Every structure is written in C-alpha cells, then in structure tokens.
Amino acid sequence: MRKQVKACHLTPTSVLVLVIAIALAAGAVAVPAGAQASTQRSHWCRGGDAPILASSATSCPFAGNIINEYVGTGESRYWHGRVYSSVTHRSYSVACNRSGSGRSWQQSVHCTGPSDIWTQFSADI
Numbered sequence: 001m002r003k004q005v006k007a008c009h010l011t012p013t014s015v016l017v018l019v020i021a022i023a024l025a026a027g028a029v030a031v032p033a034g035a036q037a038s039t040q041r042s043h044w045c046r047g048g049d050a051p052i053l054a055s056s057a058t059s060c061p062f063a064g065n066i067i068n069e070y071v072g073t074g075e076s077r078y079w080h081g082r083v084y085s086s087v088t089h090r091s092y093s094v095a096c097n098r099s100g101s102g103r104s105w106q107q108s109v110h111c112t113g114p115s116d117i118w119t120q121f122s123a124d125i
Helices: 012-026 060-072
Strands: 042-045 052-055 078-085 090-099 108-112 118-122
Touching: 042 060, 052 060, 060 078, 060 090, 060 108, 060 118
Parallel strands: none
Antiparallel strands: 042 052, 052 118, 078 090, 090 108, 108 118
C-alpha cells in the first residue's frame, strides 16, 4: 500500500524565496560586477516579513535599513541613496534595482554598495 503524501500550501513569498535559494545553489544568480569570489557567500536575515538574502559583508541590521530606505522612498524600479549601518556607524551609498515582471511577488530587488555589500529580497514587501 502506498503512503498518501499531503500537499503543502506555498505563499507567493515562500515560492520566491525557494526560487532564489535554488538559483543561488545552482549558480544561476549573478554576483555584482567587480565582486570577488568571497561575495558568493551569503546568509539569510529573517528579521522582517520576507527573508533578506545578504552578502557575508552585509550585516542583518544594515540589510534591514536598506529595505526601510527603499520602501520609504516609494519602491521605485531604480533607487540610489545613502544608508546608515549601526554596526560600522557609517553611511554607505547603495543602489537598488527591482527586476522581474508581473505581480510584485514575482519580482525581486537587488541592492549593491561598496566593499562587497549586497542584498536581495522580494519586491512584495
């Protein structure tokens, strides 16, 4: 007799997170131009609604500040501004680019800064 497997319900955000994780594992997500091999190491920050993927050079509090600044300015397709880090006590120039098409949960936002700083998160925030 075969076991019956229960189906699970995936939210749009969890699907995007899963797709990003698979793409990273497969090496399909590009590392920012000029980045070194060390930037391929990343970690998840889960302090907010949707998880944030961040480079090893990006602290979770700083990644959260990037999202707050991005959202506070209207979530445009392209954004550039200065973001404060409570870890280093410095402000950094950060540029964000929203990619994808269709509904916001099908899009992601990729932000980059100096010194191997980068974050990626769902545009459905």
